[in-house]
Amino acid sequence: MTFYIAHRLFAAHDRALAADLADRLAQKVGADRVFLPFCDTDEEDLVAEVKGRRLFELDRERLGRLDAMIAILHGPSLDDGVCMEIGYAAARGVPVVVLTTDFQTYSMTEAGTHLEFPDPLLQAVATRIVRVAKLGPATLPPAPARSRFQGFRTRNVAQTNTALDAALDALLDLPTRAPLPTGSPAAHGAPVYVEASPYTPWGQDHLAKACMDAGHTVVVPQRFTASDPVASSLADLAAVRSAARLLADVSGPETPPGTAVLIGAALASGVRIAAYQPRPTYTHAHGREPNLRNLMIQYASEAHPENDEAVLSWLTA
Incomplete structure (x- = not known):
């Protein structure tokens, strides 16, 4: 191993x-x-x-x-x-x-x-x-x-x-590897999963609305309001892995932890990812190009829209 x-x-x-x-x-x-x-x-x-x-x-x-x-x-x-x-x-x-x-x-x-x-x-x-x-x-x-x-x-x-x-x-003493249950692979017309940032005042509504206005079906997380948050977390994970796209608001001092988990799962599952960050901040390290805060999140995402117009452009790409 x-x-x-x-x-x-x-x-x-x-x-x-x-x-x-x-x-x-x-x-x-x-x-x-x-x-x-x-x-x-x-x-x-x-x-x-x-x-x-x-x-x-x-x-x-x-x-x-x-x-x-x-x-x-x-x-x-x-x-x-x-x-x-x-x-x-x-x-x-x-x-x-x-x-x-x-x-x-x-x-x-x-x-x-x-x-x-x-x-x-x-x-x-x-x-x-x-x-x-x-x-x-x-x-x-x-x-x-x-x-x-x-x-x-x-x-x-x-x-x-x-x-x-x-x-x-x-x-x-770990068990042998066993894939997590997931939905079907993304098909034509599969939804966009919208993950909000808890650090922002606007919540998930404005990003979800942008997706719906562009004609997409939208799925939003359930784990924060469910009576069984752990079971609902697995449902959120399965929804991301079978989605066509993940639109994740990464605003805040760092990408929210659950959002980062979903970005990793989406990357491993071949789901297209956009990291929405209307106020980008950068990190600087010797010999390295300026990174959008965390390089793993940056390069896992194919797009980094900073406004609703950029979100719509990514949705139609």
């Missing part, structure tokens, strides 16, 4: 945590069976004509031939690139273990179903979720040379080690 470690790339401590996980896994299965992004794509030193696209291609090529994924997701703001990779893997029937040390749970309403992540779609597509939410046990009172901060760090390290070991156990 080939194992893919999906993790946030943009800070040293995130990369170090993923490297720790990769090293522990390599000791059990062999280093040649473990793929660690950034490390194994040589991201910092890679030279390419269009570096961001090349990085996307390298990751997608690896995503197309892995046997299992372990994804690290911490806190309420989830990395959109990792979520996109989870969606891609899940749509191909690749089992996914999700590791989190978040001590919060989430719900759609104040008294609603408690979920592991802010968007129930992540819980729905994960094969296993490993959640280690509490600090490690308190140690003996600190020696004179130690501060209470060192003691607190030790408890966090213990929590992290427990989480990594539990995640590896879950990963090595």
Whole structure:
């Protein structure tokens, strides 16, 4: 089996945590069976004509031939690139273990179903979720040379080690891959799935209306209002995979996590994708072209409309 470690790339401590996980896994299965992004794509030193696209291609090529994924997701703001990779893997029937040390749970309403992540779609597509939410046990009172901060760090390290070991156990005990249920392949007249951003005031109505005005049947997500958000998440996923197009509003500080999952699933399923972003923002990294915030989302999408006119142009293309 080939194992893919999906993790946030943009800070040293995130990369170090993923490297720790990769090293522990390599000791059990062999280093040649473990793929660690950034490390194994040589991201910092890679030279390419269009570096961001090349990085996307390298990751997608690896995503197309892995046997299992372990994804690290911490806190309420989830990395959109990792979520996109989870969606891609899940749509191909690749089992996914999700590791989190978040001590919060989430719900759609104040008294609603408690979920592991802010968007129930992540819980729905994960094969296993490993959640280690509490600090490690308190140690003996600190020696004179130690501060209470060192003691607190030790408890966090213990929590992290427990989480990594539990995640590896879950990963090595995964079932064989089995594709998720899906609808029929997109046929002539198949609908457009419209995914709104929770960060915007206009909701899904204006994009849905633009699609309907152009003569398209429209499907919108059900998981945020359903009594069973996890089951409705799987229905949303199946609807995307059998749609003709996915129109995803990616406005906000990052692509919303569930939206990123759907973009990955649509890409793996051959569904045409447009990432709507009326106020584009860019990221800049050494040696890389300016990217529309996340290069995985950018290059997964065939169009990036910034207004309704551009949406209509994409719908007729």
